[in-house]
Structure formats: structure tokens, C-alpha cells
Amino acid sequence: MSHHFPAGIQYGGDYNPEQWPEETWAEDVKLMQEAGVTMVTIGVFSWAKIQPDYLCWEFDWLDRLMDLFAAHGIAVDLATGTASPPAWLVRLDEDVLPVTADGVRLEFGSRQHYCPSSSEYCKAAGKLVRKLAKRYAQHPALALWHIHNEYGDHVTECFCPASAARFREWLKRRYTTVEALNHAWGTAFWSQHYGSFKQIEPPRTAPGPVNPTQLLDWRRFCSYALLRLHRMEREILREHSPGVPVTTNFMSMFKALDYWEWARHEEIVSDDAYPDPADPASYVGAALNYDLMRSLKGGKPWLLLEQAPSAVSWRPVNVPKPPGLQRLWSLQALSRGADGIMYFQWRQSRAGAEKFHSALLPHRGTASRGWQETVRFGAELKRLAEVAGSRITAQAAIVLDWDSWWALEGTDHPSERMRWRELLRPWYEALHARGVAVDFVPPHADLTPYRLVLAPNLYLLRAEHAGRIAAYVHGGGHLVCGPFSGVVDEHDHLHTGGAPGPLRQVLGVVVDEFWPIPDGETVRVGAGADAPEASVWSEWLVAEGAETLLSYASGSLAGQPAVTRNVWGRGSARYLSCHLDADALGPVLDGALTEAEVLPVLDGAPPAGVEAVRRGPYLFLLNHTDREADTPALPGTDLLSGEQVHDRLRLGPLGAAVIRTAPSER
Template sequence: MHSDTLTRVPGLLYGGDWNPEQWPESVWAEDAALMREAGVTMITLGVFSWARLRPGPGEWDFAWLDRLLALLHEHGIAADLATATASPPAWLVRAHPEILPVTAEGVRLEFGSRQHYCPSSPAYRSAAAELTRKLAERYAGHPAVALWHIHNEYGDHVTECFCEESAADFRRWLRARYGTVEALNHAWGTAFWAQRYGSFDEIEPPRAAPGPVNPTQNLDWRRFSSDALLECYRNEKAVLDELAPGTPVTTNFMSMFKALDYWTWAAEEDLVSDDAYPDPADPRAHVNAALNYDLMRSLKGGRPWLLMEQAPSAVSWREVNVPKRPGLQRLWSLQALARGADGIMYFQWRASVAGAEKYHSALLPHRGTASRGWRETVRFGAELSRLGELAGSRASAGVGILLDWDSWWALELDDHPSARMRWRELLADWYAALWERNVTVDFVHPGASLDAYRVLLAPNLYVLRAEHAALLERFVSDGGHLVCGGFSGVVDEHDHVHPGGAPGPLRELLGVAVDEWWPIPDEESVPVRLPDGEAEATRWSEWLEPVDDVETVAEYAAGELKGLPAVTRRGRAWYVSCHLGPAIGAVLDPVLAESGVRPVAPGLPVGVEATVRRGPDAAYLFLLNHGEGAVSVPVPPGTDLVSGDPTGPSLSLPPSGAAVIRHAFGQP
């Protein structure tokens, strides 16, 4: 299998979750025929089938799955075969009630939903590995199986468990991390509030307590909880690697998800897959979706990824579930391709008639083939087949955004100067400014190689390790441009404040010291004087003390900080001490200009998204119109793969319109 090919299935993948155990077997053949009609190439099978595959402790039933895989193969459809371990069956829970998870308040959660298990439970892990082994022994090498799908959406409902087994596992994790309890006491700062431990056996999870819990204990708990779920994944992956080598393995992520460190997780996957559910009621949903898709592409260094789940129309779990207007499903699917996906799949194939998701849309809706949704399913399947040559091509970026889950977790702990400093909200405006300028970005861990980028952005880097700061210093000295947001460089990996205060080990590079943090109350703002106008800072500001040869780019224009620098630069290193909202674009513009970073396609109308993927023989320009009106856009000479028509020098895009233009290298 080529390293840039998701599976052995040629072209772009198209399909969705199929749950045939919810239907009489007489429906299965009809489903397979309709899949062929719709152009489906791969189906996810068996995600919630544990109780069907193993009805009791001494029972196994694979005959029905044998017939399903044979049916798919007969119709030329590949299977993404799940290990079915996301929801333990009732008989297992009753035989081992300790499997059920426990909250921080000591409440044991019950059977009756899904993901009802403690990640550290030996009984759960053993049963999951046994099921995975039975599946792999039976279906390794099956001609229909093109991908293995472990579990489903780890952490969706249970990200942590506070039971005694989890406590024991936490203590094992801490011993491995620190070696001695003395090292732990130092890291956790237990001299504060008489929290010193005499042995690891005295440590418990951060359960509900009378007051604030030790922040480093909470940070380590976040690290441990991500790792505990990762151990569940590894537990099954080891079985598949042993018995089914050569078939790729994935587990579906949930976009930019706080609970799990996806840098660590992605390293364990053969390919990255994602579940994404932008809200059709949000007029800016496509910007946030682009952000999530850029992350998915970045997690494996730019390799193509798979959109495993999205909604064909409405979901069922928001307070108000707005459907996708005609054409929006197609536009948003093409957006995932534009940002590096090599497959478009959905939840689910056929709409359920019972259960918690019976009102969730499907490729085959309740009304069946007479529905608008079905017509869009068939139309897009045909369109996707014309884009098959995109498979394996890559998107690239000259701008990187630094993302560290340790920093995210620690930033949002309790008892900080402001609870309004939240990573996703800080990031949103920085990312949106680049999206509006059609500048493609990667996400990058601060400890990774930075050589591919001309500009690095750090909207917030609250936790900063000394070795990561050294990499940033080298990046700037080698000619890169760094823009760092406020409340960065505050603490080390143990959540200890750096000597001398913020921005810690970046103080010399940035040329500033933070004398005092100055959070801005809700409903208030502070004017900031920029070179070409004035903006309003909200949420956050800082009293900065610059050193020599530091330029003040912007200053506070009123309030207690009037006249003090708000934005500074020292050479190619910039510091933004306040939250500027959308006005951050005015700060980034000169950085982009000086670094030589250019838009993918300059001069496009507002609301038109442009990205480029490059293959060995051609480049592919995506143009997506998220606006409400028709627009005319300049395009290079080439071929629009969507319509099949030759292009240039301009193209009209209706609302929700899209073009994918194959053109020669050197064009925009």
C-alpha cells in the first residue's frame, strides 16, 4: 500500500456507518444494491455489535457478519470493520459491575447508553482484546476488509473514571513518570497547603474535594486519563498488528477534542480519521470546520486523512437540530477534501427507526429513495468518483500554529487570573484571520521540527518547556517569524511559574517582561492604537515592560495601561499582550508580508475559500463559495474536475458552488 493511500480501495472513499443488525436480513440485499447505485465504495460495519457478536459469556455468533461481508464483497464494496468494543453488553456488565465508570463525586454510571466502561478496568480490557482477537482470527485477509476500526470516538462520553481501579492505575502511571515520591512532591508543589505525600499509596485521583485541588495533580490527571484510554486502543491494536498485518488500523477522532492528546494518539494510528459535525445554524461553521480539518491533516505530517463521520443533514443531539440546506452537504464535504481528506463518509447509511439517534439524518433517509437526501447522496457519489485522481495528493502550508495539549489543559485549570482565557476561543480569531486571507496553515507541536514554516503563531503557549523555547529561538534566528499571544511562557511542564515571571524562557527573544496581568472584565473593552487605526481589546491585557531595541507596534489608548505597549516586536519575534479579536489580522498582515507568505489565490471575493493540493503530476485548486450570492473568481487555465469543463480566465460560482481545477504547477 502506498504511504499516501488510505486503503487498497482506489480513488476517494465514499460511504458511511451501516448498522444492519437493526434491520431484518431481508433489507440487507436492498441496502447493498442501493449502495452500488449511490457510488459507495466503503462501509463501516459492526461499530456497536458487541452484544450481537457475543450474546452471552459462552456464546459467539459470526454467521450474520460472514453473510454481510460476503454481500459487500459481491457488490464491490469494501468494509471498514470495527472491533465493536465501544459498548460492552449487559451480560458482561452484570458479571463485572466494576467495569462501569465512576464520577468524581463517587456516582457509578449505569448501563443503558454507550461507552459505559472504566478505561483502566482489567475486565473491560481483557474482554475487548478477546473480541478483537476473535474478529481478527476470522476476518484477517478477508477480501472485503480494507480497514480496521478500533472502538468508536474514544472519550465521547467517558473521558475519566475515579473508581479504585483507576486510582491504582493512576498511581502506577505516576510511579513510571516520577520514579520517587520525592520527585512527585516537588513537581506537584505539595509544600503548599500541607499536601505532601509520604508514599504513592497515599495518592488518589482528584475526586470532589472541599476546595481547589492541586493544579499539577489535575494536570497529571488529564495526562493520565488520555493515556489510559490510549492503552485501551493499544490493547486492541496489538492484536490486529499480530493477526492482520498489512491492513491499516484507525480509530475515529472528534476534531479538536480537549480530553485526548491527539499528537500522541495519531502516532499510534496507521491513518487519521475524524468525526466532524459543523452546525448548519452557525454562519461561521465552515471556518471552524476548516480549522479542525487542518489539524487532522497536520497530525500525520500532512498525509491524507479520512472524514469518517459527518451528518448528511441534521443531527439529533443539539437543542435545535437544523438540517443542511440543499447543496451544503456537498460544499462541506468538498471542504474536507480541499484540506487533505481522501475519503468522505457519514453517520449513517440507513436512518434508524428506534434508539437515541432515530432522528439523526442518513444517506438513506426515513422516506427512502423518494427523499431529497437520497438524491443528494447519489449525486455526490457520482461527483466524487470524478475526483478520484486527487487521492494521495497533499496540501501544504507556510504558516504553523503551535498546539500543545499540556498547555491547553493547564491553561484552563481553576484559580487563574481569568477564566476567560480558553484555548479554542483564543485560537478562533487568529485562525479566522488566516482563513479569510486564504492562507493555509498547519498545526504543529512546539517540540516538532519547525523547518517547513516561515511563520509560527502561538495564540497561547501557557506551558512552555525550556527545550521548546530553544527551538523557537533557533527558528527565529534561522529567519522565521514568530507571533506569540498573551499569557504565554508562564509555567513549566509542572505548572510552576518560570523564574522572573512571564514570558519565561522567551523573555530575551521577545524582549519584554510581564509586570502584571490585567484581565478585562466581561462587557468591558480597552482601546488599542494600531498603526492603521484602533481596535478594542477584550478579555485580557498585560502591563508590559520592554527592554532595549524593542519596537512598540501598538499601545493601549485608555485605562490604567494607557501609553503602555500592547503589541511589540523584536526583530522577527512579535508579542501580542491582549486579546484583539478579529483585529488580530491587522497585526498578522505585516508578518505575512515580510515573511513572503502569500494567499493561495489573491483577490477572491469575501466568503470564497481557496486551497491547493499537489500530486506528482498536477496541482488542484479548490474554490468553495460559502457566501450567499453568486461570485466571479479568477482561475488558471486547466480543467474543472467537478464539471469536466476547461477553465480560465474566470469562473462563476453560485452560492454553495465549488470548483476543483486541475492545472499545471506554477499556477496559483
């Protein structure tokens, strides 16, 4: 961290002063101090104000703003402004604008209207970043550089000639020869052979299905193309302001960008999170995303850089957060490793596409309910300052591979219903309900710190990654692998001998045939009238040394193995050949959790809807229900109330406790 980065937990949000008369700034800073704001994000959409024309630069207003924050002890997360190019740039060269797969050039008038491969955009963005870096590198208000904004939110790909040329360059570096590319892409199929790299274009709209490996490489390239822009900005910032940390705001578990690779190129991971208040289970998905953010830098604290104080403006129906929910969900992010609780935005806009998006300072001003919650929570965060920097220790890990995600959701598969997030959710939900802490790990990770490794799906599995998993199990680790795994290699070619490919010996099974389940139908798994039912997917599974834990009890596969367990070296490996919901999957995972000796946060299970999370010595108890909850606890001091807690605690509706536990506890 830089010496300007504030201690404790950061609190604040995006501030867009260009939307307001300058006389408003002093009032805003005064109110920020009243609310306990420690940091603001500025400049996210300021390119047109900083550079109103090609040769015109106006920094005086930003100088005054930075000085104002410095004078009042408020740190600045200074954005580079490159997410929204000004009108003069796209009119100077309309090739800056992105082109869809159908050949339609997207117009100016929204945001993120640029082609990631545009040299004109790259040159102009680099010039802007260099001027910002030189001017503010030593400014006392600067605590953090904020590159761009939500990469890939609106434009993840461009199909213009410049993108095609950049794609060919990327392919040349990847494959060296066109012969190697032809092998990787399987171009012997459908007469797709290429005689040179010059013949290759992006996967634009075609008469029928496009080559699946071409699509996979295109996904890889598009993530790289945006990362290349991020790295360009980062190198400029590092050159002119070494020591000032850099971030860019991620968008939770986002398919288009390989966040494992992206996180390597920033000092602090940050996330924008917008769970839906209309969904009573949305807090489970939020927990999943926060665990990923914590995991991206090996457990280091991260920043929740954006969330809504109440309603958003972009859903078909935008439900506000009832009183107390903003506080509860913010504490949830803190419980899962966040050291900053920030919002979009500070002052609610009067014009534009987000004028109905809530803010810390709503349209009604300081008389509003929202403002009262803003002030109260700012005061509470000061009482939790000591939590900053503490870490979560997890005994279980979930393998997440963006390559496999992209390949899994390709075309012409046995079932289009096999989608990564839908496959993952029941696994995570079952662990969450049991109070089991979990990290996410890439497929190349060191697995030895974990007692249990879960792979809900690894459709694409490289031989070297399978070797790591096999060595982990053989050395005494425990694995649970989900269906449709070990199917293809890194080129999306089927593994010889069928699934689960290089995990066949570890799992002790082989798939004879994939058996997707039609929409609206289910098959029973296990004995008894109350046996759980699988939906979406099943497999004709043949045991090759593995014991059968559960068999299919109905449908075409009745009597065939459904869930198996295999001893491999000093460890064990379970395989689920079907898709189960969280209630049905939970008992299957219980066996693995017991065998691996993975412990929940609390000895006694909290009631349904109460979340228990341990962050270092701090136990967070969060009641996501609208009723009182009596829950097990650990002895210590509740930092929110100041009261002593023993072995049980009663939480009010949407209530929370943050207990500093005794050092000897668990």
C-alpha cells in the same frame, strides 16, 4: 495501505445491519452501488450481537454480511465493537461501569459505559478483538480496521479504586520517587505533602480548589489510560492481520485526548465532524479541524469518517442542511486533505437515541431529497478520484500543545475566560480570510519548513521547546506569540522572572503584571477613533529591546506597549499582549505575513465567504454564501463541470469548483 484498500476517494458511511431484517441487506447493497459507495463501516456497536453471552459467539451473520460486500466490490472498515460493552458483561462485574468524581457509578443504557482501567473490560475487549482479527484478517472485503469509536466522547475519566491504582502506577513511572512527585506537585502548599504513593488518590470532588499539577497529571493520565486500551487492540490486530491499516475516529480538536500522541499509533487519521448548519461561520471552524487532522500525520491524507448528511439529533435545535450544503462541506474536507468522505449513517434508524439523525438513505427512502443528493454526490466524487493522495503545502504553522491546553484551562487563574479554542479562533480566522494555508505542529516539531510560526497561546512552555522556537527565530524564522504565554513549566510552576519565561530574550519583553479585562469591557489598542478594541485580556508589558508596534490607548494601561516586534538573530518575533478579534488581529498578522513572505493561495483575494484552498495541483473554490460570487481563479479544468477556467470564475450559491491547474501555476 493493504492491497484491499480501494483506490481513489472513499465514499459511504456507517452501516448498522443489526437494526434491520437480513432481507434488507441485499436491497442496501444494491442501493449502495447505485449511489457509488466504495466503503462502509460496520460492527461499531455489534458486540452484543457477536457475543450475546459470556460463552456464546455468533459470527454467522457477520460472515454473510462480509461475503455480501466482497461479492459486490464494496470495501469494509471493520470496527472492533468495543465502544459499547453488552449488558451481560457489566452485570458479571459492575466494576466495569465508570465512577464520577462525586462517587456516582454511571449505569448501563447508553454507550461507552466502561472504566478505562477496568481489567475485566480490557480482558473481554481483547478477547473480542482477537476473535475478529483471526476470523477476518484474510477476508477480501476487509480494507481497514476501525478500533473502538470516538474514544472519550462520553467518558474521559473514571474515579473508581481501579482507576486510582492505575493512576498511582502511572505516577510511579513518571516520578520514580514520592519526593520527586512532591516537588512537581508543589505539595509544600496547603500541607499537601505525601509520605508514599499509596496516599495519592485521583482528584475527586474536594472541599476547595484541587492541586493544579495533580489535575494536570490527571489529564495526562486519562489520555494515556484510553490510549492504552487503543494500543492493546492495535497490537492484537497487527499480530493477526499485518498490513491492514488501523484507525480510530477522532472528534476534531478534542480537549481530553492528546491527538499528537494518539496519531503515532495508527496508520490513517480519521475524524468525525459535525459543523452546525445554523451557524453561518461554522465552515471556518470546520476548516481549522480539518487542517489539524491533516497535520497529525505530517500532511498525509486522512478520512472524514463521520458527518451528517443533513440534521443531527443531539443539539437543542437540529437544523437540517439546505440543498447543496452537504456537497459543499464534503468538498471542503476533500480540499483540506481528506481522501474519504463518509457519513453517519447509511440507513436512518427507526429506534434509539439517533432515530432523528439524518442518513444517506432517509426514512422516506429513494423518493427523498436526501437520497437524490446522495446519488448525485457519489457520481461527482468519481470525477474527483485523481485528487486522492495529493498534499497541501503550507508556509505557516500554528503551535498546538495539549499539555499547555490542559494547564491553561486549570483553576484559580487571573481569568477563566482564557480558553484555548477561543484564543485560537481569531488567529485561524484571520489566516483563513486571507487564503493562507496553515499546518498545526506540536511544540517539539521541526519548525524550519515554515516561514512563519504562530503561537496564539503557550501558557505551559518547557525549556527545551522554547529552545527550539528560539533557534528557529535566530536562524531566520518569524514568530508571532500571543498573550499569557511562557508562564509556567511542565509542572505548572511559574517560570523564574515571570512571563514570557524562556522566550523573554527572543521576544524582547517581560510581563510586569497580568491585567484581565472584565466581562463587557474593552480597551483600545492603537491610535485613532477607529482603533481596534481588545477584550478578555491585556498585560502590563515592559519592552526589553523590542520595538512597540501598537500601544494601549485607553484604560489603566494607556500608553503601555500592547504589540511588539523584536529582531533576534536573522529572524523576528512579535508579541501580542492582548486578545483581539479576527478583524483587529488581521492587520497585525499582515505585517508578519509580509515580512515572512508568506503567500496566499491566490494573488487576488476571493470575496468574503469564498474559500480558496490549494491541494497539490488542484485549486478548490468554495462559495459558502447564499449568493453568486465572482472570484479570482487559476487557469485549468474544473473537474466538476469539465469546463475550462481562466483567471476568473462565477460560482453559484453554495457553489464549488475543483480546478486542475497547469503545472507551472504558483
